[in-house]
Amino acid sequence: MPLLNADRLFPVDGPSRATARDLYETIRGLPILSPHGHTDPRWFAEDAAFPDPAQLFVTPDHYVFRMLFSQGVPLERLGVPRVDGGPVESDGRAIWRLFAQNYHLFRGTPSRLWLDHAFSTVFGLEERLSAGNADAFYDHIAACLKLPEYRPRALFKRFGIEVIATTEGALDDLRWHRMVRESGWDGRVVTAYRPDSVVDPEFEGFVQNVEKLGELTGENATDWQGYLNAHKIRRDYFRGFGATSSDHGHATARTENLTSADAAALFAKALRGQCSADEADAFRGQMLTEMAKMSVEDGMVLQIHPGSYRNHSAGVMAKFGRDKGFDIPTRTDYVRALKPLLDAVGMEPGLTVIAFTLDESAYARELAPLAGAYPALRLGPAWWFHDSPEGMWRYRQMTTETAGFYNTVGFNDDTRAFLSIPARHDVARRVDCAFLATLVEGGRLDKEEAFEVARDLAYGLAKQAYRL
Amino acid sequence: MPLLNADRLFPVDGPSRATARDLYETIRGLPILSPHGHTDPRWFAEDAAFPDPAQLFVTPDHYVFRMLFSQGVPLERLGVPRVDGGPVESDGRAIWRLFAQNYHLFRGTPSRLWLDHAFSTVFGLEERLSAGNADAFYDHIAACLKLPEYRPRALFKRFGIEVIATTEGALDDLRWHRMVRESGWDGRVVTAYRPDSVVDPEFEGFVQNVEKLGELTGENATDWQGYLNAHKIRRDYFRGFGATSSDHGHATARTENLTSADAAALFAKALRGQCSADEADAFRGQMLTEMAKMSVEDGMVLQIHPGSYRNHSAGVMAKFGRDKGFDIPTRTDYVRALKPLLDAVGMEPGLTVIAFTLDESAYARELAPLAGAYPALRLGPAWWFHDSPEGMWRYRQMTTETAGFYNTVGFNDDTRAFLSIPARHDVARRVDCAFLATLVEGGRLDKEEAFEVARDLAYGLAKQAYRL
Amino acid sequence: MPLLNADRLFPVDGPSRATARDLYETIRGLPILSPHGHTDPRWFAEDAAFPDPAQLFVTPDHYVFRMLFSQGVPLERLGVPRVDGGPVESDGRAIWRLFAQNYHLFRGTPSRLWLDHAFSTVFGLEERLSAGNADAFYDHIAACLKLPEYRPRALFKRFGIEVIATTEGALDDLRWHRMVRESGWDGRVVTAYRPDSVVDPEFEGFVQNVEKLGELTGENATDWQGYLNAHKIRRDYFRGFGATSSDHGHATARTENLTSADAAALFAKALRGQCSADEADAFRGQMLTEMAKMSVEDGMVLQIHPGSYRNHSAGVMAKFGRDKGFDIPTRTDYVRALKPLLDAVGMEPGLTVIAFTLDESAYARELAPLAGAYPALRLGPAWWFHDSPEGMWRYRQMTTETAGFYNTVGFNDDTRAFLSIPARHDVARRVDCAFLATLVEGGRLDKEEAFEVARDLAYGLAKQAYRL
Known part of the structure; x- marks a missing residue:
């Protein structure tokens, strides 16, 4: 089998x-x-071989190590680096064995689908991973990784990637993107503008980051107009490396549309470090609207990824730092939260704002009605914990009747796990075809229409929404 | 095909x-x-021919024009009137072509089901609408509309309507209902009592409306007891035109059960225009309980339709006014909100309060447990955005196990789109039969029981709940 | 049939x-x-015959009588005792007839599945209950109940119960458990520690209860350290009667992790009866964390059952008292609520905290991500209103992809209706097999894996999680 x-x-x-x-x-x-992901542009710039199987599949993948951790496997034993630099497992084979002997934990999860897809289609492995074949898997994958056809650029081509977007901070010099370009390689790797560190008054080093933003752009970024100009200049710079979108991952979907004077005063307060939590949230919300206004000018797509309580465990945060599988979704309101932005720019021709959610209760109640009305608003695909067969199925069931298919934007993989990318797109394509098939067989859609919609969901809508 | x-x-x-x-x-x-809808009683009073196809299917249907608008079609081009009376498209054929060339946007939506049902069963059209056949559709429908068998009363009979309820404001003179009655036509068209304009302190012209209520009834309606009496008199008047229900569409499900003195004081404050937003909400909540108490006396059914953030877009509201597809559902609490009313009258024999929701997360969590306990409470059917195959399916899946079938009230179409009525009932009947079939085939219900339940859901429960 | x-x-x-x-x-x-339920240990201690059919199936089962009540049947006519001791129906046959003639109300509900299962498998009745056969059912069941093989211990064996946990308050003397043990009967009936009356400042008689806790343990329980010691001593006592778990049913999932000094001060305030509602909630939350810390020491499993608005109807509460079918679920937050407890002990090896929910919107959004990360946290099965085929299906669909199967704990029946226990476990086993079958046929799980998972869900996970 x-x-x-x-x-x-x-x-x-x-x-x-x-x-x-x-x-x-x-x-x-x-x-x-x-069009939206977190792969490392350095891979495509240097095209170096991936390290060992554990470094490829286990240690950097928070889906994988948090599941093992939830069942009592210490993160140290999986090689996850400690903040204090203390010792962690460095033997890839030992990590791999631990992973393999706990592979049953992934039954019923999308990680299992992605991993098996990579094992089979990338490495030709056709057994279920287990304690018994752990070493055989390890040896085989490790041997493959040494071959040129397993280098990042070769896999990029093999995976049939037409374009991939990475995400970089506003202060990033985009050196790897430059290196990709200068290498003459024809793979299309573009960046996206992620300005958290310079729009969030609660971000570590916010003031210094704003100052650095000024240095990079020649603007007086501590002045409100200078600060906005600096963003425009950086957005230009990012567009020079292919960016067609910006990305914003605040804790809430709050937006504001303050007067220029009020916004300037709030910015000044943020720079003095005097914002309350609510004011910091308001400033982030104001910056979403500012970014949307810049998008009206420069054509970049605005992506909003709200609703995650980041780094929930104080203990894990202290010992292992950010992004260690402890980002937990919370309830998210969109109706009141997005109104200021939508009132400001929701009717702008040519603007596209893409909203994502971790709170599925908002699909049918809030997001589909909003996207089914405002011309500027589109729904991002099922995201993160919901980037899964059941999650995608719920997404289509709860958004289609009110928003239709054409207010959605196709699939985003949103991952840093490069080898999972073809698997994730394959899951999305299969689930969408399954959903369309039930509409056809239930007399809700003609089969000839379904062929067209299937193609739009797999390719056309993303191309259009992200201006690719 | x-x-x-x-x-x-x-x-x-x-x-x-x-x-x-x-x-x-x-x-x-x-x-x-x-038993609950928004068709225009004037249609049945005058029995005039419907205007052109665009005026029948596109321009007045917010499901249709908001979807087109969401994809960038200006409302002006669809003939939607502007508040300032400025020019909008008046050529029905031009509107129809625009609609037809965007018909793919409705794939997977209930609008598509309703439209196709009307095209096929009412007009005998058996092709999928498209840019290519737009003119043929237009010409055919326009020709039909000129025929006597396409007049409102003929369609009413053809659709097999036993009784239809329209909805009128408390100050309405019910002239069209009077005209229907005096015409001697035997179609049963009844009204329903919708007192928003005289129970909501935030409604435009509230004070004048209350004064008019007094004039109409000969009561001193600016006095609390006179105000309540005036409502009773208007309810009597509405019952004289067949009304068996009142209807209330507040932003929340809040109810109150104040002392008479406190209620009178709050009413006086409302008349002085001094209510805070919270006090206005409390007054609306108090009036729900007052209406329920009147229902105990006069036997009218109380319907609560909460949870819509009305006219969300400031721009659309300013340019095109109310009800233009920008009513967006929000989270709604029922457990705390309905307690005052239920404590006051929830055990009254003979009282029926029907609760609807736009927040599906309340089905299994709040509404089914409440309706499965309080004798006075029943669940309205899947409503508005959820009046759709998937919405109905979720409704049955999430309410039946706790509330059973017999604490629900059958189907309401809740529409002003007359031609969609048979289609909507047909969708509900099909989905309920599909749901029952899965219970039968899954060994949860005997087939002979399912026949009985199917009939109850399609007919018996509505007849009983709405006293028709 | x-x-x-x-x-x-x-x-x-x-x-x-x-x-x-x-x-x-x-x-x-x-x-x-x-491992978690509410059967009466006295049944197993005395092994007396169950009274008549109405007392077995109708009068004590809030699922049954609330459904009848919701359709207008007075609770008095079902024999539900009044707080004031006033007259209620005492003729079992009259109650039974009323139940039988309304049996259609249970169509589509889990009660119907449980009742039919008991009628068929326990009593050999193979007709659908109705007004027509009500007396025949009654006579047959009544006759059976007189036979020795229908006594509690015989049914316990017949049902194949390996172990059953009852739930007793912290001040209970566990006399029935003692009597079971001293009887020499080999059925395994264990208790569970439910300290509501001594951890909730708003519980009737809280101060006296705490004093009694001191008397029972020889500790000065009005002193914070003495109070904690007294809990430890009672937990020991309960463990002596087989307890492997404690159980906590607060209105919210709030936890706190105060300093010892702050906790002691809050406790003192509670004993003075001076806590605000928020402080009482904080104290309950603090006690959850204290209990979790004791669990780290003594190995007992901590169960959290939050989110019910108890005794919602003031009228029913006044006339019939607590637990009469008017406990209504409310929205429940877990992300912020559980953080203090999880920060305190969420990584403790050997600790198991089991969270339940009545708010299904938390499954995919909050609970699965939390349980899929924290080693100490597991998800309890679909609970109460969701202990049903659709409820279980939603539970697996919404938790598995993020938490997997192995962060869940198998099935709990959580019932006082002894005869429904085999039926409930059978429903859970069938639904889990159905879910697994769809994974197998959808290519998401190997069939050989599914056999293993099915066994774990039905038996292994509960055994492990509850240390049975």
């Missing part, structure tokens, strides 16, 4: 499965558009 | 589909009870 | 149904672990 079931994620009943297969057959080979 | 699939909305697997068909066959022809 | 469909709750399509059957066949006969 092959590791991957050819009909995986399709409906089980005969007619729907047959229709899903027909739809999928026409889109499975479409190029991958990855 | 006909435009409508005969098995649409039924389960795909063979046994469930066969059972759904069997159930549906016994209820598809039942008369339509439409 | 038998009353129970052999394939009930399995998927309808052929391949999934066949797989579900195969899985179920291997686990249907596994012993029942009932």
Whole structure:
């Protein structure tokens, strides 16, 4: 039995499965558009071999190590670096064995689908990983990684990636993007503008970051107008490296539309370090609207990724730092939160604001009605914890009837796990075909329409929404 | 291929589909009870021909024009009137073409189901609407509308409507209802009592409205007891035109049960225009309980439709006014909100309070447990954005296990789109039969029981709950 | 046609149904672990015959009588005792007839599944209960109840119960548990520690309860350290009667982690009766963390059952008292609420905290991400209103992808309705097999893995999580 079931994620009943297969057959080979993600541009710049299997699949993947941790495996034993630089496991094989002997924990999870997809399609491994074959897997993958066809650029081509966007901070010099460009390689790797460190008064080093923003742009960034100009200049710079979007990951979806004087006063207060928590939140909200206004000018797409309580565990944060699987979703309001921004620019022709959510209760209640009305608003795909078969299914079931398909933007993989990218797109394509097949078989859509929609969901909508 | 699939909305697997068909066959022809809606009584009074196809299907339907608007079609080009009386498209054919060339936007939406149902069953059109056949559709529908069998009363009969309720404000003179009655026509068109303009201190012209209420009833309506009496008199008047229900669409589900003295003081403050937002909300909440108490006396059903953030876009509101597709659902609490009313009258024999929701997260958590306990409380059907196949399915899945079927009240179409009424009831009947079929095939219900429940959901429960 | 469909709750399509059957066949006969419930230990101590059918199935079951009440049947007519001792129906047959003639109200509810299961498997009744056969049912069940094989201990064995946990208050003398033990009977009936009356400053008689806690333990329980010691001593005492868990049912999931001095001051304030509502909530929250710390020492599992608005109807509470079907779920936050406890002990090896929810919107958004990260946290099964086929299905769909199967703890029946216990476990086993079958047929899980998971969900995980 092959590791991957050819009909995986399709409906089980005969007619729907047959229709899903027909739809999928026409889109499975479409190029991958990855308009929002977190791969490391250095990979494509240097094109160095990936390190050992554990460094590829376990140690950097918070989906994987948090699941092992939740069942009592210490992060140190998985090689996750400590803040204090103290010792952690460095033997890739030992990490891999621990991973393999706990592989049953991933049953029913999307990580399991992604991992098996990579094992099978990238490395030709056709057994289920287990304690028994851990060493064989390790040796085989390690041997592959030494070969030129497993280098980042070769995999980029093999995966059929048409374009991939990485995400860089506003102060980043984009050196790796420059190196990619100067190398003459024809892979299309673009950046995205992520200004957290200079728009969030609660970000570590906010004031210094704003000063650095000024230095980089020649603007007096501690003055409100200078600060806005500096953003425009950096956005230009990012666009020079292919950026078509900015990205914003605040704790809430709050936006504001203050007068220029009030915004300037709030900015000044932020620079003095005197903002209350609420004022800091208001400033972040104001900057979303400012960014949207800049988008009206420069055509960049604005992405809002709200609603995560970051670094929930004080203990894990202290010992291992940020982004260690302890970002927990919270309830998120969009109706009141987005109103200031939408009142300001929601009708602007040419503007695209893409909203994501970790709070699925907002799909049918808030997000689909908003996206089904405001011309500037589109719905990002099922995100993060919901980037999964059930999550995608709920997304389509709860957004389509009010927002339709054409107020959504296709799939984003949003990952730093490079090898999971084809797997994630494949899951999305299969689930969308499955969903469309149930509409066809339930008499809600003609099959000929479904072929068109399937193609739009897999390719066309992302191309259009992200101006790729 | 006909435009409508005969098995649409039924389960795909063979046994469930066969059972759904069997159930549906016994209820598809039942008369339509439409106990809550917004059709225009003038149609039935004057029985004039409907204007052109665009005025019938596009310009007045906020489901339709907001979807087009969300994809960049200006409302002016769809003929939606401007507040300032400025020019908008008046050529029905031009509007229709724009609609037809964007018809793909409705894929997967209930609007598509309703429109196709009307095209096929009312007009005999069996192609999918598109840019290519837009003119043919337009010409055919326009020609039909000139015929006597397409007049409102003829369609009313053709649709098999046993009774339809419209909704009028408390100050309405019900002239069209009077005209229907005096015409001798035997179609049953009743009104419903909607007192927003005289119970909401924040409604435009509240004080004048209350004064007018006094004039209409001969009561001193600016005195608390006179005000309550005036409501009773108007409710009597409405019952004289068939009303069996009142309807209340506040932003929240808040109710209050103040002492008479406190209520009178709050009312006086409202008349002085001195209520805070919270006090205005409290007054609306108090009036829900007052209306429920009147219902105990006069037998009218109380309907609560909360949770919509009305006219969300400041720009659309300014340019095009109310009800232009920008009413966005918000989170709604029922547990604390309904307690004062339920403590006051929740055990009254003969009282029926019907609660609706736009916040589906309340179905299983709050509404089914409340309706499954309080004798006076029933659950309204899946509403508005959730008046759709997936919405109805979620409604049954999330309410049945705790509230059963018999604490629900059958289907309401809640529409002003007359031609969508048979389609909407047909969708509800199909989805309910599909749901029942899955219970039968899953061994949770006997087939003979399912026939009985199907009939109750399509007809019996509405007849009973709304005293029709 | 038998009353129970052999394939009930399995998927309808052929391949999934066949797989579900195969899985179920291997686990249907596994012993029942009932680690959290509310059966009366006196039953097993005295082993007396159950009274008449109405007293067995109707009068004590709030699922049953609240549904009848919701449709207008007075609780008095169902024999539910009044607080004032006034007259209620005492004729079991009259109550039973009323129940039987309203049996259609339970269509589509889990109560119907449980009742039919007991009628069929315990009493051999194979007709659907109705007004027509009410007396025949009554006579047959009443006759059975007189037989020795229908006594509690005989049913315990017949049901295949390996261990059952009851729940007793902290001040309970556990006399029935003592009597069970001293009887020499080999059925395993254990207690669980439920300290509401001595940890909740708003509980009736809180101060006297704390004083009694001191008397029982020889500690000065009005002193903070003495109070904590007294809890430890009572926990020891409960462990002496098999307890492996404590249970906490607060209105919210709030936890606190105060300094010892602040906790002591808050406790003193509670004893003086001076806590505000918020301070009382904080104290309950602090006690959750204290209990968790004791669990680290003594190995008892901590169960959190939050989010019920208890005794919602003032009228029913006044007339019939607590627990009469008017406990209504409310929105519950876990992310902020559990952080203090998790920061304090969330990484402790050997600690198990089991969180339940009545707010399903928290499954995918909050609970699965938390349980999929913190080693100490596990998810309790679908609870109360969600202890039902659809509820269990939503639970697996919304928790598995992020938390996996192994951060859940198998099934709890959580009931005082002894005869429903085998039915409830059977429902859970069937639904889990159905869910696993869809994963297998959808290519997400190997069938051989599914056999292993099915066994873990039915038996292994509960055994492990509750240390049984």
